[in-house]
Amino acid sequence: MNPVLNIFILFLGGAILTYFAGRINKVLQSLLFLASVLVPAFLFYTQLSIGQSATFSVDGITLNWSLNYFGWLFSLIVLGLGAMAAIYAVSYMKGKQRLGTFYFNFILSIMSMTGILLSQDLISFFIFWEIMTWSSYLMTIYNGNKVQSIGIKYFVFSAIGAYAMLMAIVMVHSITGSFLIKDLINAYPTMQLGMQIWIPVLLLTGFAVKAAMMPLHVWAPGAYSNSPMAYTSVFSGALSKMGVYGMTIVFVTLINKIPQGIWFREVIAWMGGITAVIGTLWAIKQDDAKKLLAYSSVAQLGYIITGIAIGTELALLAGLFLAVMHALFKGTLFMVVGAVEKQTGTTNFTEVSGLIRKMPWTFFAALLSIIALAGIPPLGGFVGKWMLYESLITSNHYLLVIVIFFSSTAAFLYCYKFLFGFFLGQEEKEWSHVKEAPAAMVVPMVILSLLMFVLGTFPGILLSPINNGLQALGYTDSYKNLWETSVILNGWGNHVVLQPILYYIIAIFLFFVVFLTLKGYKNTRYVTTKDISSSGEIPKEDENLTFSENFYQPFFRAVEPVMRRQIDKFYKNLGEGLEALFEFMRRIYTGNGQTYAIYVIAFVVIMLLFGNYLLK
């Protein structure tokens, strides 16, 4: 049997078995769950080779699933992060309600994402896309009735996106008579201008929703923050990357092929930039870790979108590199939040503080992820950001680079807030009982954060598959041999070797840590955080020394005018207006039978008049 098909059968069968296994035994269910995520993932990498394909014909439509390098690149995110999150999830979900639903949707999400990556035709792409949407939607509302509106908001936006995509798909079909992606790519340059514009616009709308691009991002904070954290790491880490995946394909294979593509690139790049700024500003404002990370995801996706939209090879590399890195660090960070939530029961910065000594490993993972997120060398975020700036500057996006830079500077604010809010600050008595999260939760986080470190220091490891992926999309590799040494070429023809500098940083850092910090740490004695010089006085036992309310008050006084305009409000008003309209519409059905009869007569009369008018 075809290995491509096998993987899906395993996923699907596993999902169903897991769903019902809960009736028999919870442990069995967990094991089945793990197996049905890990085994197909294992098979994916061992049994599938590039170019392997499966073709079916359904309803006269040719469906083609096959693996190419670009899909393989994203499969690293999906299956890698998925596997980690699955291990994490088993421990995280212990003792929760509706385990079957959770596991089922988790597996389906992973399956659908794998499917998206394998789909070489628009229909199966769309099918998997929708499975992904509804399985993630079911996760969004997993936590009960408070989140109904959030879930529906998510699904409505997703549906708008998906349906836009569907419209593009049928457009393609009406022109090419086929649903295969390669047919679209071949036919695209010779299409009419109208189609050349509409198809990418509609496709991009669909992808932009999942990638939480600016005017369509409003679902993201709610949805990310309300799903179970074990899933959110996949949700934000991998699922949003499917939007990126689609956007990349659209940009590389369609938009860049036509002269009008420049407009798309500019508009989307700017939208990405604005997304980054808005996401960052709102992230800073949040007092809840989940929300903060959710907005941060929006912002980070903004960078990625910008990178992809710019469309130079370096920019694409940057975007894709950031995409992988974002999957890693945001996946880890959501796991961290999950761990904190599991151990303390809350994720609010104003409630939790000073967990560093209670949960050191979690803190370690959080620290590395935050450093990567902030884009500070030597962790992975920097390489991506650096390439992004290089590509922006060399492709003459001067103002955009300022916007992006501002947002990434402002990102330090929430980065610090995250670390400080949970782990630093006063060690409150209330949390003295808190222990480190279970090993099954800690290990994935630590593995992921070490991965970030490795990829940041040796970016070549990741850059070469990205390069392969881009080649699969039709990019000719202009500097093939440079990858081994992580040399990067910018738009002005300058060669850059990043790696040595990263080694130096690590070396110097280790020097100071070993010779200064650790030595000093050993020679000193730990005192509690109450034992401080508070303006020269010794604070009383009950004095509140936790600083967490209005954390960045001065900053918000400065940016207030920007924050006042909310896109959410616009959508809310729109929604309310529509509901009022619908309410009015349904009043047509007055409930009086005679009125209905009058409608009938009126219909006949109008039709008669109209018909006679047509005859004359």
Next chain:
Amino acid sequence: MKKLLVIVLLAVLGFYTASTFFDIGFGSPHFVKGIDPVKDIYINQTVKSLNVPNAVTSIVVNFRGFDTLGEVTVLFLAVTVLGSVLYKKRHEVGERSVLFSASSVVTSGAKLIFPAIILLGAYVFIHGHLSPGGGFQGGVIIATGFLLMLLSYESYSVSHKALSIVESLAGITFAGVGLLGLLHGGSFLHNFLPTGVMNSLFSGGIIPIIYIAVGFKVAAELTGVIYTVLNEKGEGNE
């Protein structure tokens, strides 16, 4: 306002309908030129194939007998639906209520006329294929007989069970004859019996059989309708 709207709408509707039919014309063949309408075939075949003088009957029972089967079913269904709509749990069923008793003229007259009405009805449906009238008309006449009795005598009652049996048997006859036609002649309602001598009682093949069944059925059903509605306990006359 609503009234005015309705009047305007109805005026327009009436104008169009009326002008359409005025245009079609009254009293002369109105078919478009160059076609031969089915009615000519019906009239010719009535005599030729069916050996029946009454063209309407031949259409109702044979040419378009399927419609009639449906029609009978509609009636049957109406009774069923009536029973369902006015269904009451057993303990809710009360006595039939009457505003005032019929006078003795009515009661004794009814008793006298009743057999005559039944007879007339039977005559009408038995001779349905020969003369004007038929199963429906005869059935209705019989039902009026029962109506008269029901109105005259407070205590007069019709057995639901009997009505139901008659109704069912008649219906089964109709459908059964049709199916026999399918068996014998290859098509449903096929006239598989010999058509006999024109203008005699036993002619026309299955037509009289069906019409008799229809007569019984209509009689039973209409009586059933009347009886069911009459049994409804009025609330204005406690």
Next chain:
Amino acid sequence: MNESLFSLLNYGVYGTAVILMLIGLYGALIKKSLLKIVIGLSVVDSGLNLLIVALGYYKGGTAPIFSPAYLAHPQLMVDPVPQALVLTAIVIGFGVTAVALALVIRLYRHHGTLNIDQIKNLKW
């Protein structure tokens, strides 16, 4: 019968039928009493039936029954088809009216009124 009289009849029969229908419709659409609505509907039926039967009439035609005198002249008969159809229509109309009346009884039982404006529990 002379021509002018006949043309009057022409308009008269169809006109009557249509007017009957309109009256019935008016009753069904405007009158508040359920009973009147049902009566209106059956008036519509009557008008319609009249219309159908009138459609089958030919000037000077006889009933479509072959008495020996007419056996050789089938073209003198009126159109039997509308008559057959109207028979069906009448019966069906009867059935519907019966059900409608039964429903009126039920509604009266349930709501205690026959005013259709007060029977609006189901709406929107």
Next chain:
Amino acid sequence: MVGSPVLFIAIPLLAAFLIPLLGMIWKESVRIVPGLVLAYLLVLSVSLLQHVLAFGPIIEIIAGWKPPIGINLVFSPFSGFLVTLMLFLGLLVWAYSYRFKRNVEYEPALKYFLMLMMLITGSVGMTLTGDIFNMFVFIEITSISAYGLTSYYKERNSAEASFKYILLGSLASTFLLLAIMIIYSQLGTLNMADIATKMHLMKPGYKVASLIFFITALGIEAEIFPLNGWAPDAYAEAPGPVGAAFAGIVVKAAVYAVIRVIYTLFDLPGAYQFLIVIGIITMVIAETAAIRQEKLKRMLAYSSIGQMGLVLIAFGFGTKEGIYAALFIMFNHAIIKSLLFFSGSYLAYNSTEKNIADVSGMAKHLPLTSLLFALGAFAIIGLPPFAGFWSKLAVLTAAADSSLWLIIALVLAVSVVELVYYLRVVNRVYFFKKEEDMEPQKPTVNAMIVMLILGAIILLVGFYPDSVTGLLHKASSDLMDKSQYIQHVLSAR
């Protein structure tokens, strides 16, 4: 010849007349016999359908008179497909209602199953007949059974719903007769094929008038806006399975009639555009009305109307793809909406108002029913990989092939609305707390089996659409080929 299409009418009628007699002998038979009849008819229709797909349509002549003279039944791939679908659903509805507690204990069971059988027979007759007046008769059979079924429950407002239905139904029959008579007065025939051959002889004024009367009359049954005032009330007040029967059977037959009239009888091309326009209006208004509903069944009713609008739009394309899409939607809608009505009835079983709020948290108590409801909701929204997706895709592809972009956009926009209101219910079922006073009611075994069958079909069609599409393609090409239809009918032996 495997069997005769006339048996679809004759057998149930015979059974209908027999049932009262049998009921006197053995009470249970009033429930069993209709089921047996439907099962037999289903077997018959399946075997006939196979025959028809292989050898071409069967024209059944009644009373031995060739088509222009007598009445005929046409069992073509198109009508045969619909008949099979209706009978299948009818059997499921029967099986579902077989032990529907309320039906058995409180109400006159005899009449329920009788009326149900006649409802199905009438719809089947509407679909099979090749004669416009005969169609009228079957429409009346269907409607009278529908009035009865609508007002079946006594303690609710069902009589009100039924009265509205009867008011509009009477108007429908009036207009239908008017249309028939106008055609008869001109062409002297009542046979569809015969009318179709002669239609070009008719004056356009008459054509338009009769078409409008036809559409009005059939549109009332087919729930076209603004003729569908009865529909939400009737769906909401009728017993749950009957709602399914309305959505799955009656409306399908009515739509079939509309389509037959427009595609075969008349040769007015403007009628296609009219279908599209009226379909859009129906769909938009119904779906927007559905989103604000508080009552489950009303919501389902509006959704059903909306789907019919979509079907009309698809038919309005006038292309083979359009018909195929329309048939596919009809099929899916029949299956899915039935499942929704079935499972919804149990979710809100002990609620008299059937408010959406009443289904909250039922997932815990009725896990399988809730799962099936969710499955149905997902499928009808058109989420892959469930059945509804393929039909939605088909309609969009058909529209795209006709370059009707605005319509595609509109259909998709309406889909979003649809999605919202279905999700609200699914959310409630799964993620809300149960209302205090709501007692969950476990479905009976036969109801469960029926729902599982429907769910299985949804999944089957979703994962393997080829299981039905071949049939649909044949059926759709059958409808497109008008001349072949005429030739088949008029040359019947």
Next chain:
Amino acid sequence: MESVLYNILGAVATFLLAFVVGMIYGGLNRKITARVQNRKGPPFYQNFIDAMKLASKRSAIHHGIMQHFGPAFIMVSSVMSLMVVPVLTHNQWFPNLNFHGDLIFLLYIMVFGPLGMALGAGQTGNPNSAIGVTRGLSLMTGFEIPWVMALVALMIQYHTTSIVDLMNVQIQSGTWLMFSSPFAFIAAVMAMLGMFRYSPFDIVGAPAELASGPISENGGKYLFVMMSAGSVFAFVKLTLYVDLFMGGADNLVILLVKTFVLYLIPVLYSLTTVRYRTEHAIRWFWGWPSFFGLLAILQAVFFK
């Protein structure tokens, strides 16, 4: 192998130079301020005395490991920045790790330090530390804008992201960039005011209000490390400005003159103004300095 040894020795030498110069400048600042305020003030070498004192102290307590990581972070940041910025043109004793794109690298590595320090300060649990940190980070979002604008203007005008390339441009053309790209220079200098966190942008430390700001819980060697890192950092910034806008320096004397002149700008400006609140400071940076930054970019785009 020998070159590696040279490099390491050179790096150490550079570090020492930076440390000394930074300390002296710090002392001079105190002196100048005092003189302007009509006080005597400490001697210019006072900072060395303080540093010696701190270095010889032994810490007894800590609040957790992060507190000790903080100084390491800031030191790494300072040293790395120093390594990247060329101190003298073409001088093998002061090698640097110059590479293409180091300007962007520098932007990031320069914020690495403050963030690390902020983490260290955070663990102490002293609310004043956190307050100071939030102010500092907020302020950073302010001055980074004109600063980046100025850099971007330079980068696009000369098509390079390398400091050395920019220096070469000045050597070749013979004009300093502060004259050929005046707006960029103005914007950068205004940003520098914020970078040095002298008045009016000294709200971060805000000695009077917050006891002593983020560093309040550090003492002894750690304070020494932070202090020396700060000094090195000051030197790096000044050198960077010299390299970018004033044509670099061929020898140490020129370097000292140029940096000192540059250093006087924030020092003197701080004497004439009073402290801004954080939000005012941020808005100030987003006002005129950013405007000049924009002009610089426009100039770079349209007058290449």
